[in-house]
Amino acid sequence: MRLQRINKLLLFILVSLLGVLILSPGAFSGDSPEELYRGGYLQIKQADKSFYEKDYEEALAKYESAEIALGGIKTEYPEWSPELIEVRLNKCRERLDETRNLISENKSWEHPLKIHFIDVGQGDSTLIQTPDGTTILIDGGKIWCYTFLGDYLRRAGVEKIDYLMVSHPHGDHYGGLIKILKSFKVDTILVSGQKDTTDHYQRYMETVKSLKEVKYKMARAGDKYSFGDVELLIMHPSSKLPDSINDCSIIAKLTYGDESFLFTGDAEEDAELEAIGRGYNMKSTVLKVAHHGSRTSTDQYFLSRVSPEEAVIFVGANNAYGHPTPQVLRRLKRGGIKTYRTDLDGTILYISNGKEHRVELPGKAVYPEYDISPENQGKAIANRETLIYYKPREELARRVPPDDRIYFETGAAAEMAGYRRFWY
Ligand SMILES: [Zn+2]
Numbered sequence: 384m385r386l387q388r389i390n391k392l393l394l395f396i397l398v399s400l401l402g403v404l405i406l407s408p409g410a411f412s413g414d415s416p417e418e419l420y421r422g423g424y425l426q427i428k429q430a431d432k433s434f435y436e437k438d439y440e441e442a443l444a445k446y447e448s449a450e451i452a453l454g455g456i457k458t459e460y461p462e463w464s465p466e467l468i469e470v471r472l473n474k475c476r477e478r479l480d481e482t483r484n485l486i487s488e489n490k491s492w493e494h495p496l497k498i499h500f501i502d503v504g505q506g507d508s509t510l511i512q513t514p515d516g517t518t519i520l521i522d523g524g525k526i527w528c529y530t531f532l533g534d535y536l537r538r539a540g541v542e543k544i545d546y547l548m549v550s551h552p553h554g555d556h557y558g559g560l561i562k563i564l565k566s567f568k569v570d571t572i573l574v575s576g577q578k579d580t581t582d583h584y585q586r587y588m589e590t591v592k593s594l595k596e597v598k599y600k601m602a603r604a605g606d607k608y609s610f611g612d613v614e615l616l617i618m619h620p621s622s623k624l625p626d627s628i629n630d631c632s633i634i635a636k637l638t639y640g641d642e643s644f645l646f647t648g649d650a651e652e653d654a655e656l657e658a659i660g661r662g663y664n665m666k667s668t669v670l671k672v673a674h675h676g677s678r679t680s681t682d683q684y685f686l687s688r689v690s691p692e693e694a695v696i697f698v699g700a701n702n703a704y705g706h707p708t709p710q711v712l713r714r715l716k717r718g719g720i721k722t723y724r725t726d727l728d729g730t731i732l733y734i735s736n737g738k739e740h741r742v743e744l745p746g747k748a749v750y751p752e753y754d755i756s757p758e759n760q761g762k763a764i765a766n767r768e769t770l771i772y773y774k775p776r777e778e779l780a781r782r783v784p785p786d787d788r789i790y791f792e793t794g795a796a797a798e799m800a801g802y803r804r805f806w807y
Pocket residue numbers: 506507553555556648649674675
């Protein structure tokens with residue numbers, strides 16, 4: 384009997400509680416300003432936690448629902464602690480902006496612009512990989528660079544070269560391309576249109592002509608190429624080519640958002656001034672210093688127009704030309720321009736999200752080496768691709784890939800067959 388009464392009492396209390404809950408709909412549906420405020424407050428606290436844990440997507444969703452809850456109080460119950468709501472809303476919106484910025488910044492680093500200034504010794508080679516997946520190669524170093532260059536391109540994930548820009552027809556810029564053209568599919572070759580007279584140039588042009596599907600285009604001042612959000616503007620030469628091969632070098636500016644890179648080949652003072660004279664905005668974040676730091680380029684007037692933050696010099700260690708010259712290094716230093724050099728830093732890799740960049744130094748060139756079997760140790764080792772031969776036991780002989788090798792009993796026999804001694 385006593386138990387039954389207790390049960391009834393409990394039942395009564397439960398029914399009454401349920402009634403109270405049903406009659407005050409705001410209590411669970413969150414409609415009352417107190418509950419809306421509490422809900423919003425908790426959302427912000429959880430969002431803050433996700434924010435500090437760098438789960439920005441989760442933080443964004445929670446800040447957004449907190450903004451809706453707090454905004455609801457402002458419109459539905461304008462009299463309810465308006466100052467408190469204003470302060471909380473402002474704070475919440477500040478965090479929302481910060482979170483949205485971080486999400487878009489993280490997204491921009493997912494597919495950055497990559498510019499590899501590849502260490503090819505005394506020569507130029509720049510690989511550009513744009514966020515939309517376009518591959519551009521500017522120059523390809525000297526003729527014997529191809530083993531390392533091909534290796535590097537493959538390691539960087541290059542399967543096809545969309546644009547191959549040959550700045551000008553000198554061997555330290557197109558030499559390595561003879562083999563690259565045979566090993567990689569190339570869509571379009573951009574050139575200045577100037578010619579050279581050397582045997583290697585003939586072989587390079589024969590290779591170009593043998594590739595029927597390759598488009599061959601002249602790069603002319605004013606031409607623009609777009610690769611998604613990246614733009615390439617040709618600033619030099621015009622159709623009236625200068626006599627000097629160096630001054631025919633293509634000068635081109637690549638822009639991605641707030642960042643830009645100026646490529647100059649081996650352009651000398653006249654070409655630099657002609658480009659300025661065309662009225663282009665020369666200002667660039669990074670300058671590829673022309674002509675390996677020769678004193679006949681990177682004129683002070685040009686440098687002040689470009690006003691780069693950083694500079695890159697392609698130069699071989701202990702080269703015979705005295706590059707880079709103290710004059711150019713002094714001009715760069717005076718301008719407070721941070722300068723990278725391939726002889727000291729190896730390959731220089733710029734990674735940019737269009738607002739800022741970071742630089743990585745993946746190391747100096749390491750050329751693949753191949754064994755020489757004992758019966759061939761004493762012979763001259765020649766390379767069919769480069770038409771260069773090496774003396775027995777010379778370190779560089781090991782760099783000739785087995786498929787490209789041909790052995791001669793003596794150096795004289797190699798020369799009789801049209802091969803030349805390796806020159807530096
Ligand atoms: Zn050069």
